Amino acid sequence: MAVKKSRESIGKDLRRIIDADKVKCEAEDLLAYSSDSIRYYAKGDPDAVVLAASVDDVSKTVKYANDNEIALTSRGAGSGLSGGSTPIQGGIVLDTKRMNSILDINKGNMTARVESGVVLANFHRSVEKERLFYPPDPQSMDVCTIGGNISTRAGGPRGVKYGTTGDYVLGLEVVLADGSVINTGGVCVKTSAGYNITKLLTGAEGTLGVITKANLRLVPLPAHSKTVFITCDTVQLASEIVSKIIYEGVIPAVLEYLTAGAMGLMNSYNPMPIPLDGQAYLLLELDGTNSAIDEDVAKLKSICSEMKAKNILAIDDKNQADLVWEARKNLSPLVLRILKKTITEDFTVPRDMIPTMVTAIGEISQKVGIGIGMAGHAGDGNIHPNILMAQITEENEKKAIEAIDMIAKKCLELGGTVSGEHGIGLHKSYLLALECGQTQIDLMKRIKQAFDPKGIMNPGKLWTEAVS
């Protein structure tokens, strides 16, 4: 690294190259940017925060950081769950939230072009007005930005039918480490033109470049939807039903797994429309035309009867269905009414391994002596184990770390991935090496080097050792 600049001179320099009011250096600004929403992992105070309003601001800031070998961490809303935008080596945090224009919605080509700071829920509303649909739906959608979604390859409940963010990104405008700007991919739904830089940057967590604009694929807005509850006597049966219904060609837009405990909490928020007499529940949303939905419901009923599910209810009243989903969305805050802290994990296993994984998590909970809830996207194997702490004590924190480590290793043993949709960031970097192996980590480091020879882009993430 070059001679380290002082915090003061970084601020001064930045105010010379971009509008002074876009550069924040007060202690309270720096504190606000010291971590993403997982505040209990390592933090790091940045030396300056830049509120970029254009690709030109980004380019100038990145070039300055590169010329002076200053760490640069780009960030959307900071709603990440793995420490990805925590500036652990200080330096500059580049906030992209002011770059929030939806530049184009093309109905004929069914694509949109957006700046990376657009808030996801705003984008949902804008395209839905045109009867178009952008499926990715991480639960932070009211605050998270599309740039952040792309950088973490974010998922969400609709993944089971529609895939995740990575399936909708057609092209990117990216600022590279030297400040140059490239446009990757394009607006065509198919292309075989050279290396897929678009997909490489999607999920790179800001370590290869700063995403400033994106071309996104849209699909037709489904005309109707219907919510269905399935009650099962055992977790095993619920998991088997998940595999069976998908194999039989019923692909719900959302397919959630809920424990009896989770259902109890949801019932305390809004009374659930079914008896709470099961051990495991599936909550589905079907979408499409009315006749397709009717056909799917008939198939579901036949499967549930054949496989001896305890109960199946298709909710006809739209308001009642909305109340159920509202309760589901509030599950995390509900848990925090009775517990002091929860840690939501996103370990994901092959769909047919869900029963094995659920059993293993129960055993780990017993063995370590800490509660672990589960409420996840069963359809794609993303079961979201939740470490539950009645009290925040040193002992409980230790137990949580132990349980997470055991779950991660079990997940890998079953052919799963240590991150289904949150990203690796800081918190999971030691697990990435277990999943990929050292040869592949070394390859990733060489790719990083090809993009960012000085190692300024979000350093200290993805793997445990720094690149430079």
Next chain:
Amino acid sequence: MAVKKSRESIGKDLRRIIDADKVKCEAEDLLAYSSDSIRYYAKGDPDAVVLAASVDDVSKTVKYANDNEIALTSRGAGSGLSGGSTPIQGGIVLDTKRMNSILDINKGNMTARVESGVVLANFHRSVEKERLFYPPDPQSMDVCTIGGNISTRAGGPRGVKYGTTGDYVLGLEVVLADGSVINTGGVCVKTSAGYNITKLLTGAEGTLGVITKANLRLVPLPAHSKTVFITCDTVQLASEIVSKIIYEGVIPAVLEYLTAGAMGLMNSYNPMPIPLDGQAYLLLELDGTNSAIDEDVAKLKSICSEMKAKNILAIDDKNQADLVWEARKNLSPLVLRILKKTITEDFTVPRDMIPTMVTAIGEISQKVGIGIGMAGHAGDGNIHPNILMAQITEENEKKAIEAIDMIAKKCLELGGTVSGEHGIGLHKSYLLALECGQTQIDLMKRIKQAFDPKGIMNPGKLWTEAVS
């Protein structure tokens, strides 16, 4: 490069490190591997051909090539259309066709694991027996291998609804330049764990590593299908109908555009079930449940009536529908009954730019003075212009090159891509730079360097200058 080994010593060395009967060095073997199926572009005789039967064979061959700085071109069936597997710098051709085992079809997780030499049509048949479906369908499916499909990010008619090969690859076993073996991705339908090496290798045309195995995502086999013909008075109207039907949520499995000329040829092969009185035709296959298909047909009829299409026919007789698709599949050989040579291009434009592109191609045909047919996958903007030569003359070859260059530049001007599904290979390398810009090409070269520091992997492809 190190001291160049003689052809004789390369053969001898290879026979020492792998079974002698897997190494071919006779002149006729070398000739057979001197190009892919586009024989009229540059050829290059290899020094030896290795018929690898295992990842171990591949690893040993690659390590030998790397240690001795010998060019290595991996190849599936050699059915590519852009010179991608033509060994223009000689060296070793690594044929993967003997690695043709389907290792696993997992119905519960809806994935398969295959060796890269599996022939696509064989794989289709195997999964369909299990009522599963692998949509990618390049028209060479009876010979092409899945490894080749992945390396070129191959598409096919079903792209409009189901996407292309890249959308189905979940994980890869890859031999890197130094002979080491990595497993990328996995078998989960979602993951946010590190750089997406899987997607980077998909479409890399053998320049970054040799793909030896793949984990593929499967979907439920559609229960039914129905073929529909739409006749239009103008190309403009046909294009507008394409955009409209997709926007209205009717997503056909296949949506082909056919000129009056193409229909005439198809009619000479099998009588078409509609009057041939239009200027442009759309040929659709809808798939799904019967009620969903009925609903789609009703919507299509309403759209066609509203937009004043000349005719719409839903073919109820399955045999008749099969005959139509057989004629469509035989369009290329049919053209070659009356012409001496055709060049099939895969320039692709945004869907709403199809009418502009079709008009421009007509004008280019007039201006250059050479016939250009069109029969393509209109639903995804991939209109496959076909340069038609009644005679193979130097003048016609010159005109073809001129026309292709003009079409490519028009395509880029309209926001399109120079390769929708064939790959860049040799033939389109000068166009990739026009599409991506030099900064991005330089980045691709640095990525290549990160994988293949000695530049042995399929050298001379993707860009016009060699890497080393």
